[in-house]
Structure formats: structure tokens, C-alpha cells
Amino acid sequence: MLDPRILEEIGQRLGSIIAASPAADIERNARALLASVFAKLDLVSREEFDIQTQVLQRTREKLKALEERLERLENPPAQQIRPPSPTESGEPACRRVVRCGSPSAVVPAQHCPVSLAIVHSRGLDGLAAPEVAVEVHLAGGLPNLTLVGLPDTEVKEARDRVRAALQNSGFEFPRRRITVNLAPADLPKESGRFDLPIALGILAASGQLPSRALAEHEFAGELSLSGELRPVRGALAMVLAMGDNGRSFVLPATSAREAALAGKVPILAAASLLEVCAHLTGQAALSAYQAAPASTAGDGDGDGAHPDLAEVRGQAQAKRGLEIAAAGGHSLLFAGPPGTGKSMLASRLPGLLPPMTTAAALESAAVLSLAGQFRPQLFRRHPYRAPHHTASSAALVGGGSVPRPGEISLAHQGVLFLDVRASSSSMNSRSSTDGFSKHCANRSIPDASTSRALPVRPSFRHSSSSSQR
Known part of the structure; x- marks a missing residue:
């Protein structure tokens, strides 16, 4: 019968021989290669896989609930719409x-x-x-x-x-x-x-x-x-x-x-x-607004009153010309060197004009209202417009894609004073002159860009000044 110790001794010798052979190196190299391949595959553990599965399941449930809510918003059931009681x-x-x-x-x-x-x-x-x-x-x-x-x-x-x-x-x-x-x-x-x-x-x-x-x-x-x-x-x-x-x-x-x-x-x-x-709703009714009487709305010497011609000393011939122009509805041309009182006299012409009728006052107020320049306390007062001598043709004539009144229209039922003090003034340009003449002839504000016009009858007194040295 073979002795067990002999078998154990043989096994130990064989193990020592294999450990000393190249097979150990081959096993270590094989383990390292497999570890690098598994790392490139981005594998996860079983525990991590189970956690991700649960998160995905909850996300799908929330997405389904949001889709159902969106469907209810886009197509609400008729019985959910509550009519007013x-x-x-x-x-x-x-x-x-x-x-x-x-x-x-x-x-x-x-x-x-x-x-x-x-x-x-x-x-x-x-x-x-x-x-x-x-x-x-x-x-x-x-x-x-x-x-x-x-x-x-x-x-x-x-x-x-x-x-x-x-x-x-x-x-x-x-x-x-x-x-x-x-x-x-x-x-x-x-x-x-x-x-x-x-x-x-x-x-x-x-x-x-x-x-x-x-x-x-x-x-x-x-x-x-x-x-x-x-x-x-x-x-x-x-x-x-x-x-x-x-x-x-x-x-x-x-x-x-x-x-x-x-x-x-x-x-x-x-x-x-x-x-x-x-x-x-009938809780508190709004009361009708009562305007000031039309016969007195523009009287008095309050804010916005025109200067009085009686304040001017001398200038008898010029004042006589203003009175005739105001009574007959004529235009005026003031000529003289700077400082002789042309603008001063022109500003007093509106105070000489006959009182406006209610219809004329409403027309003038409506035009000023379009530009946001109307003040109720100036109702029935003749407007006085004196644009700067460098005003452009668009500022004088008006117009635009949404028609707005210019200085010519804003002077409706009043006085338009043009100070052409310099030969290079934009008021002397051909475009301004043509626009002025066309506006007065057609009785409207033309707008070439949109073929639309603002119908305004240019009823005003035209006063111009020319400086002579």
C-alpha cells in the first residue's frame, strides 16, 4: 500500500516546479489584459444596474403623466368648462x-x-x-x-x-x-x-x-x-x-x-x-363728464392768451395792415431788417381775428388733438404756429405711414408765421415750397410711401417775414 506522505511530497514538488515555470507569468498577463478590455467596455456592477433600472422606470411614469396632462390642456372636456353663474x-x-x-x-x-x-x-x-x-x-x-x-x-x-x-x-x-x-x-x-x-x-x-x-x-x-x-x-x-x-x-x-x-x-x-x-357690474356708476360752456371756454386772459396789439407803441402803418388782414382774411409779408418787430407784430395777429364758431373751434381742436397738443383751456382760441426757419419739409407738411399733421395743418383756423430769414433756409427749398403749395391745393397731407392722406382743410392766415439789410 502506497504511503500518503509520499503522495503529498510528490504534490508539493510538482507545485514548486509549476510555480517556477513560465505558466505563472502567462496567468498574470492574461488577467491584466482582461482587466483592460473590461475597463474599455464601461461595464457596471449588478447593484448599479438595478439602481439605474429603477430611475428609468420612475422617469417613464412621470413622462406619461405629463403627456396625459398636456392632452387634457389641449382638449379639455366640455363638462370642465364652468360658465359664469x-x-x-x-x-x-x-x-x-x-x-x-x-x-x-x-x-x-x-x-x-x-x-x-x-x-x-x-x-x-x-x-x-x-x-x-x-x-x-x-x-x-x-x-x-x-x-x-x-x-x-x-x-x-x-x-x-x-x-x-x-x-x-x-x-x-x-x-x-x-x-x-x-x-x-x-x-x-x-x-x-x-x-x-x-x-x-x-x-x-x-x-x-x-x-x-x-x-x-x-x-x-x-x-x-x-x-x-x-x-x-x-x-x-x-x-x-x-x-x-x-x-x-x-x-x-x-x-x-x-x-x-x-x-x-x-x-x-x-x-x-x-x-x-x-x-x-352696477356697483358704482360713472357720472357723465360735464364740459365748460362753449361760449366761455376760450375767454379771458389766462394761460395761453394771445399778446395784445395795444401793447405795441408806434408802428401805426404796420398795425393798420394787421387790422385789415385780420378783417379780410388776407395773408401778410413782413419785410425789414432784424429787430424791427416783424415776429412781435405777427404774434399779435391771432388776437385780432374774429371769434371762431363752434364748428371751426372743434375742427381746430381735433387737428391739435391728433398731435397731442390740444389743451381744453385754449378752446376757441386761434392757433399760432411759428416753426423754426430750419424746419424740414416733413415738419411743415406732415404725413408718414400713420398720417400726422404738420405745422401747416396745426395752424388750421389760425395763423402760420414763416420766418425766411436766410436764403439757405430749408423753407426756401423747392421741396418745402412744392409741399406747401400742394397741401393747400389738395387740402390734404400727402404720403408718398403709402398713398394715404390726412384730409385737413388748410384754412389759416399766412404771415411771412423777409430780412433786408
């Missing part, structure tokens, strides 16, 4: 389409997924003030406010002003897709006068404001971020264009003083968006 809007709960100016369409709430409100306002196209329908449409989708209808930069910026004004006034700005259309689409819209109509349209379309009273008014006013109303340009021209359409005009308090001079349309003055909403 009768206590909020004074209308049946089934009424969802709000058309201001016409009977509201009665539609069952379960069949009406969108809201529409139409508010009346006015634009400016020269002296004309065509009616503008501010249409506000609320629909499902991502929250957004889009303005269409040829708005300029001032009107586009109304999105931020209206949003801040509504929120600071305590109203809720709808988190829906809002489209505001200013019709007609071919009329350029400018200035911030559409802020108030847009805000009221959003409130009516979202059910926060009753809609029946909107049909009885027209609105114009710029909103501050706090909800206060700021004055707008051309208020008198807008009121004159309304005529007798049965509506009243809601304006900022400063603009209401100017618009009330027309005496045709009831003017409601408001200081803020909250006052307008309180009037429409």
Missing part, C-alpha cells in the same frame, strides 16, 4: 358666446368649449376715427396671448401691460390660449388706446365681467401696470366720429375733459380699470 354675469348659465353689440348667442355649456367677447373702440386714420372691434377669443392649449389685426409695436406691448394691470387689480388672468383680433384688419392700429378694450374683452370672455353693459359703450385708454388709466391722443377726433350711435364713450379722466367739448356723446370719465368694472 347668473350672480356673476347676470345672464343664464348656458350663455358662453359673448357678442357685445348684438344679442348673445345662447349655447348649452356642454357644447361650447371656447369663449368670445367683442368690445367696441376707435382707431385713428388722420382726422377720421373708424370703429374698431376688439375681438377676444379664449381656447384650450398652452397659455399664450396673440395680437392680430395690423398692430404696431405700441399695441403689441399691450400684452404685458394688460396682464400686469389685471393681476394688480385683483382679477385672474386666464391661463389659456388668448387671441385678440383688432378689426378691420387692413387699418393700422397704433398707440396704447386699445389697452382698456383688450382688458375688458379678456374679463368678459373668461366670465369675470358681465357682458350686457359692454354693448352700450365704446372704450379707449392706456393702462398702467397698476391698473390706472392714462390719457390717449385724439380723444376729440374719436368722439366727433361717433356721431349719434346711441353709445357712450368711456375715457381716462384727462382725455374726457377734451372729448366732452364735442357735446354730442355722453362721456364717462374713469381713473382706473377697477372704476370701469364697477360701473359695468
